[in-house]
Amino acid sequence: MKILVCISHVPDTTSKINFKENDTKFDNNGVQFVINPYDEFALTRAMWFKEKQGATITAVTVGNTSTEPTLRKALAIGADDAIRVNTEAIDGLQVAKELAEVVKNGSYNLVLAGKESIDYNGGMVPGMLAALVDYNFVNACIGLEIEGEKATISREIDGGKEILSANLPLVIAGQKGLVEEKDLRIPNMRGIMMARKKPLSILEPISTKTATTTASFEKPATKSACKIVSTENIGELVDLLHNEAKVI
């Protein structure tokens, strides 16, 4: 089985978010980048297939050179090779088109991605990618088994679980459940050493056209201090809600 894992390079959740150039660009100064957590679940599941059923794993990202450490980490964790499409990831369609090119050229049986990236949370890439390459697609998976050409997939639905089956080739957008947090791998020293020697190929983008441009970013309003009103003082609470918060 040939697996492609789509990796996006995102700011660590504890990063302080700032914008620059008149609030039109993300300021990555001092920001620590990591593998998108949803993609990490996908990569870890891919490793499971590799070890238990035999598979090769290619990690791919669309991004400039600064994303390479993230790909190297995927290699250190166990991906066999990596591809970087050399252009900044701007919007979902643009990224999906680039990935589609990679998928077509590599004839992968299974494409694993996270259900969204935690930076812009677009959640569109896997679906669009599946459509562009005409693969089956299941979103927000919490479980995936493969036997031969057949995949059994579980999804969380309101109040329960849905079990689907689909044939390869297939695009899966995964989340926690695909593997658990405790299954996530810390690259070991040997893996880190080997990552250096594994192939990381750089492909030029097919196009740099994007469908959207960012007009501006805005941070959420800072939270004001919390006020505690005693239970005996319902009157004060009503007054605050009415006059200060102006919600009633």
Next chain:
Amino acid sequence: MATIKGGEFLIKELKSEDIFISEEFNDEQKMMKEAVIDFIDREVWPYKERFENKDYALTEEVMRKAGEMGFLGVSIPEKYGGIGMGFVSTMLVTDYMSSATGSVGTAFGAHTGIGTMPIFLYGTEDQKNTYLPLLTSGEKFGAYCLTEPGAGSDANSGKTTAELTADGKHYKINGQKMWISNAGFAEIFIVFARIEDDKNITAFIMVFDKENPNGVTLGAEEQKLGIHASSTRQVFFSDTLIPIENMLSERGKGFKIAMNSLNVGRIKLGAACLDASRRIITEAVNYGNERKQFKTAISNFGAIQKKYAEMSTKTFAIDAGCYRAAKDIQNMIDRLLADGKSHQDAELAAFQEYAIECAIIKVYASEVSQFVSDEGIQIFGGMGFSKDTPMESAWRDARITRIYEGTNEINRLLTVGMLLKKAMKGEIDVITPAMEVGNSLMGIPSFETPDFSEILSEEKAMVEKLKKAFLMVAGKAVQTFGMELDNHQQLILAAAEIMIEIYMAESAILKAEKIVKSTSEKEAECQIAMAKLNLFNAVETASSFGKEAILYVAEGDEQRMMLMGLKRFTKYVNNPNPIALRKVIAEKVIAENKYCF
């Protein structure tokens, strides 16, 4: 990068290009650092309480997993099962491995340092092939049996004996070792014992098999102040047979092996104190930002800010010193390897060369970790004294670092002792510069105002003056007491204090300068402030210990002249403002809610 020999920092002026800083970790090293932090966050930090409750098995389990991760043989060549990376990588793994509890830090340090290094540094090819793969993989753990009830600091005075058996095939070991880290789960013991009436002890590799103990018994676990889940036991030998091929190096080489293995252990202990200190600062500032008294977060009080700033500054200095020395050692190893030396010989020579720096770092870092954890408790107030917060155990765990791997007294004495030995052997010329300083005392000081417009230039000039102060004091001490100097320990300690401050202050300044060069003065504002504050403290220390020494070695006019010299060597042209510097540092730490340098 100019090469600088061990101890030469006292007589040479360095540039920031000459030192390596941890900001220069390559991508691989950054990934390694992240991996170790993730490992500790997952396997150690959540189980703090179990470590405090003496769960020795957990320490062993963590060590086993560390073996699987490849953390146990970072610098050991691949052919012996290691990862074959340089010493800087070893230091960084040690740094982050030891951050959550001293129990793991000690088990890790004892295993990878004094447990493994004697075999790596002195083993035959056969011995290395047999034991190193077991040690680096964590299949078996190592322990180092030097100390005895009657032989602690005086390590060469041990009474354990090794007697050749009649058939000439074994050595029979009898004796008692004490305070042996990892004894409870180790299977490969480095044992030091004396053959006949040899002047020096001999080292052996003993394989311990619980099923077939071969005369070895273990004492009960010691009840200790700290490092509660680090196994520490006595080891008794009664007619224990060790095959003759398990002798390490040659008969009578044991003391040398013991000391050289300790050089590595010492600098690694410095690293082990580093992330422990960073973590404490982060915990303390998290608490201080939340804890309210007098209707405001206690972080807003100057008294607390002073602590954040001093804790951060000293930790920054350890970081600077540790990685600077580590890279110097690594460079020398690489140079010797390139010259065709074996890995073993190269490492041995490099650690010996920088033994002074290793001792300096051990002393400074252990005392900083004690200071940082002590202030950590203070910031937590009553809660700091409670077992429910991590400060209490950090403080207890820090305490041992001042005792093992050579007490800080012994290490202080060694710094000066080793320098004088190097001077006597002609390896480094401190005499000429010391005489120059002596002569300059009689000259008229220059009244020119130097140009200190460049960032940190006055600080660098100040460090050069401190070096003069050291040379003046140490030079006079040697001149006065000659071979008898050993009998004047308090004087040596005073000189050692100045020497240690010089190395650490210089490291911090050069690190800050290097960061400025790769970023900007604005971005490196705090690093500059820390370098300045650290130097201010160093100058104060040098001035008070310098005075103490001068009052002891000189009298009358000479004393007056030296005191004037000391004043000149510890005088700023433009005084720094320590309170303002501390504010800059504290504000940053508070805003970031963590140690962020």
